[in-house]
Amino acid sequence: MGEATPAISTDQVAHVARLARIELTPAEIEHYTGHLGRVLDHARELEDLDLAEVPPLAHPYPLRNVFRDDIVGPSMDRDEVLNQAPASSDGQFEVPPVLGGES
Template sequence: MAVELTVAEVRHVARLARLELSAEESVHVAGQLSAILDHVEAVRALDLEGIPATSHPLELVNVLRADEVRPCLTREEVLGGAPAVEDGRFAVPRILGETP
């Protein structure tokens, strides 16, 4: 079965991912993503009932560090790469939504 990502879905995903996308690009990307998802459709169809998920190749557990203070960066190093700084802080345009 062919996967068809709609332009609306692409625009929703672009919004989630914070990527500005023109209407034209949305159509183009919908086609490309559909093609990729179509390709992985075989994997989606595999019957993997009972096979556990592997989220990581390692079987390590409990990797912990001691609660000891390490040197911080200097203020210059912290703010040196920032596009906009004000009063020792990172300046951003107004925020419309509250923190979720």
């Protein structure tokens, strides 16, 4: 059995580091070459999996709505609430402008 071709070379790691404007020492380049090589090898293994029978999905976990249903219930009288507001007009609260307009 022959040696496997390295997934990434030290020159490629150095080149990517330069593109990312990351300064790496020669020892760091060696270190990251090994780590990145293992990551790329694992990605290659994943590419080789037979997923023909696996249905595509958007999320790995089943999702369900955890919110309660909207149920109309008793509420306060609008006029009573608006009477307690500092300012109201046409059945709505009046508030100061937020984006620099004049009222």
